[in-house]
Amino acid sequence: MSDRLKTFIRQRASDLGFDVCRFASATDAWPAGERLRAFVGDGRHGAMEWMETTLDRRAHPTAMWDGARTAVVLGMNYGPDQNPLPELDDRSAGYISVYARGDDYHEVIKGRLKILAGQMAARLGADVKVFVDTAPLMEKPLAQRAGLGWQGKHTNLLSRTHGNWLFLGTILTAAEIAPDEAESEHCGRCTACLDACPTNAFPAPFQLDARRCLSYLTIEYAGAWPVEFRTATGSRIYGCDDCLAVCPWNKFAQGAREMRLQARDALAGPRLADLMTLDDAAFRALFSKSPVKRIGRDRFIRNVLYAVGNSADLSLIAPARKLLDDPAPVVRGAAVWALSRLMAPADFAALAASVSEPDPEVRREWGSRSVAEGRSLSPPGLAGG
Structure with a gap:
């Protein structure tokens, strides 16, 4: 049943334009919460006071919702057609990060997550909640736990199939779904x-x-x-x-491949x-x-x-x-x-x-x-x- 369910969710996710869909436990131990606490404790968050005020809610996925049992983590590729860095040579032009050159990914992803979440709720008969990165949920550690990629030395999510160019979204569900294998770190000695x-x-x-x-x-x-x-x-x-x-x-x-992200x-x-x-x-x-x-x-x-x-x-x-x-x-x-x-x-x-x-x-x-x-x-x- 679990394999058929995961196949169903993955197919619906692909139909909605997501490039990857994997599963992780939402209840396992969560060392990422302590790393975040140390980051904030050292003041490295700067003026982002919202990281302090939401620290407890970020400490564990179940701190966001104590009924969560499984995280469905999805990625949508926003890769550029070519390396953007040579654009920096034109000093009379402004450089805007690749992720911000198309439509706001929050709007693109959140609407589709809601559609998928509705389909999941109907199939599972279990509550679901949708998150993009405006909510206090640590998506990158969840994505690594689900096997989408790993947090590289630059702390961003890095994928063996999509490089550095993945937007993330998460659906938490009260249903128990078998987790996928976590991804290990593959940076090696590269700096x-x-x-x-x-x-x-x-x-x-x-x-x-x-x-x-x-x-x-x-x-x-x-x-x-x-x-x-x-x-x-x-x-x-x-x-x-x-x-x-x-x-x-x-x-x-x-x-x-998503036109709105180009x-x-x-x-x-x-x-x-x-x-x-x-x-x-x-x-x-x-x-x-x-x-x-x-x-x-x-x-x-x-x-x-x-x-x-x-x-x-x-x-x-x-x-x-x-x-x-x-x-x-x-x-x-x-x-x-x-x-x-x-x-x-x-x-x-x-x-x-x-x-x-x-x-x-x-x-x-x-x-x-x-x-x-x-x-x-x-x-x-x-x-x-």
């Missing part, structure tokens, strides 16, 4: 992902300090970044794929000059149905301006200057930094002397750039600041 990180966000293999991660900084962090991360971000304006894209296991990966033309290498002109309405229109929309226009333009400061593109000075009058302090502060990188020192010093800035944080940005560094700024395009 490609650790070596590729532009901000050294991995203190050790299988450990991440989110405070140094460009995905965290571009998406989760609300304020002005430390200068070292501004220069390291290059042209990355939403997320970072470096540790994923360099993995040798990607040689087995294929492009996404990259939109407008989000593959958008020009920084165009992005700087976005007001809130234009931002929402461009990123309709995109996960980028959730960070809001102001945080996004901050990211864009950091990329502008790294671009060496002097044609971006004029649009960056217009943002010195932006209503959002975080945008004005990022514009100061971008201009300090692009303008000749004397021109930037003259500009600084002419500006009256009401926000104390942005005034400090002007002061730190014009006083501490303005006299020794490198020529545009060279390292500095």
